[in-house]
Structures are given as C-alpha cells and as structure tokens.
Amino acid sequence: MPILLPGRREHGAAPLLARALAEIGVRPVLAPQPCPPEEAVRLIAEEGVTYLAALPSQLRALLELSPAAPAWPPALDRALLSGEPVDDGLRHAAAKAGIEIFAHYGLTETCFGGGVECGAHQGYHLREADLPVEVIDPLSGGSLADGLEGEVMVSTLARRGRPLLRYRTGDMGRMLPGPCACGSPLRTLGPVAGRIVTDGGPSRCSLRKREQRTRHDRPAQDARPLAFGRQARRIGHHRHP
Structure with a gap:
C-alpha cells in the first residue's frame, strides 16, 4: 500500500500508518519525499496495488493526470484520505476514475x-476504546443528543503522558443516531460541518464552513493538512509533521 502522506519523522503520521499496516500483514510502501504526481503514478503502477493513503490534494493531483492515460494504474480502486477536507467534487472525480474514497x-x-x-460513507466510525467522543453545546458546554449539531469534544484516556480530558476541538459536527447501514456497532460521527468561531465573547459564536477547495499555488507533494483542533484558531494550519 503506497503511503503518499507527507512527513517521515519516526512518530509522524506516515511512519505510524506504515507500522500499523505491517502489523496486520499489509506491505506498506513509503513514497519518497518529495513525490511528484507522475512519480506517484509510476510507483502505484509498479507495485500493482489497489489502495493508497494520501492527502486529498495529492489524490486530486493524480486525477489531473487523466485516468485514461496509458500509465494510469488500472488496479487502483480505493483511497484512504486524511489531513484535509474531502469535498464532493473530489469524490465525484475519484468515482469517475473507479476509486472509492474512505475519509x-x-x-x-x-x-x-x-x-x-x-x-x-455516512460519517466516521469512532475508535472510542481509546478516544471517547462527545458533542456539546458550544455556548453552555452541555451534552447534546445524537442528531444535534454542536462542538466535537474528545478525551485521550489511553495516553500515558498528558492525557486530554473533554478537549474542545472547535470542530462542528453531530453524532448520527441509530446503527450504521454497514452493521457496525461503533458510533458514527457525521461529517464535520466547519469550525466554531467566537464572536466578541463566550456568549456568541458562529460557524465557519469547511474550506472546500484545496490550494493550487503549491505542489501537491508539499501540501500540508488543514487545521483540525484548537491550534487552528491561532495559526490556521494543522501541526502535522
């Protein structure tokens, strides 16, 4: 499974994913950095893989090479995307190329x-054995029932150092009621609608819609994930390695 995600530090997202894949018997292939789209397509075709892990902007750059080209890897049919919002346009373009996106x-x-x-594809199945997730009223802090939109709050109870308790992420979402159509017993967090923006004090807030366009003024291989979490309120970018 080729991993195009940026960052190659020991505890970065890409090496951690590679380690996890190897533990379940999947052979990870860490793409070189930088990895232009043409090189990524060549690597995927040579490996004969059906699945890749990438940023949405990286998959978009691959699709812009035209899936009809002779060099396009015909076996590629699934993509695990993380680090940036996945918009409907990208899902549509991927589907036309025969690729199913898992965000x-x-x-x-x-x-x-x-x-x-x-x-x-209704939302995100949560790993709540490690990360309990709640949805709260962003003004009162009170818990909200499933189906009601509010601020996503997480706790990192399994962390040995500096665990987070009821950490307010600043992301707006809702827990989906009822079982998922796939039959999984895991709870499902619906698509994140945007970021909560305070407006002059704790008694007022608004919603900033998630950015649906990826910046094209930088190479895809150098793209960095957009913000998820409180740090985004200060610097506007995810602190991804």
Whole structure:
C-alpha cells in the first residue's frame, strides 16, 4: 500500500500508518519525499496495488493526470484520505476514475487517531476504546443528543503522558443516531460541518464552513493538512509533521 502522506519523522503520521499496516500483514510502501504526481503514478503502477493513503490534494493531483492515460494504474480502486477536507467534487472525480474514497478524521492532539468512513460513507466510525467522543453545546458546554449539531469534544484516556480530558476541538459536527447501514456497532460521527468561531465573547459564536477547495499555488507533494483542533484558531494550519 503506497503511503503518499507527507512527513517521515519516526512518530509522524506516515511512519505510524506504515507500522500499523505491517502489523496486520499489509506491505506498506513509503513514497519518497518529495513525490511528484507522475512519480506517484509510476510507483502505484509498479507495485500493482489497489489502495493508497494520501492527502486529498495529492489524490486530486493524480486525477489531473487523466485516468485514461496509458500509465494510469488500472488496479487502483480505493483511497484512504486524511489531513484535509474531502469535498464532493473530489469524490465525484475519484468515482469517475473507479476509486472509492474512505475519509479519515483525526487531530494532532489525539496522535492522529479519530474515526474513519466505512462503505456506507455516512460519517466516521469512532475508535472510542481509546478516544471517547462527545458533542456539546458550544455556548453552555452541555451534552447534546445524537442528531444535534454542536462542538466535537474528545478525551485521550489511553495516553500515558498528558492525557486530554473533554478537549474542545472547535470542530462542528453531530453524532448520527441509530446503527450504521454497514452493521457496525461503533458510533458514527457525521461529517464535520466547519469550525466554531467566537464572536466578541463566550456568549456568541458562529460557524465557519469547511474550506472546500484545496490550494493550487503549491505542489501537491508539499501540501500540508488543514487545521483540525484548537491550534487552528491561532495559526490556521494543522501541526502535522
């Protein structure tokens, strides 16, 4: 499984994913850095893989090479995307190329863990054995029932050093009521609608919609994930390695 995600530090997202894949018998292939789209397509075709892990902007750059080209890897049919919002336009373009997208939701503060889509594509199945997730009223802090939109809050109870208790992420979402169509018993966090923006004090807030466009003024291989988590309020970018 080629991993195009940026960062090659020991505890970065890409090496951690590679280690996890190897533990379940999947052979990871860490793409070189930088890895232009043409090189990525060549690597995927040579490996004969059906699945890749990448940023949404990286998959978009691959699709812009035209899946009809002779060099396009015909076996590629699935993509695990993380680090940036996945918009409907990218899903449509990927589907036309025969690629099914599985989006992952995570934060730097949770060591990249969070939830991932299933084949039903209704939201993110949460890994709550490690990361309990709540949805609260962003003004009162009170818990909200499933189906009601509010601020996503997480706790990192399994962390040995500096665990987070009821950490307010600043992301707006809702827990989906009822079982998922895939049959999983895991709870499902619906798509994140945007970021909560305070407006003059704790008694007022608004919603900033998630950015649906990826910046094209930088190479895809150098792209960095957009913000998820409180740090985004200060610097506007995810602290991804």
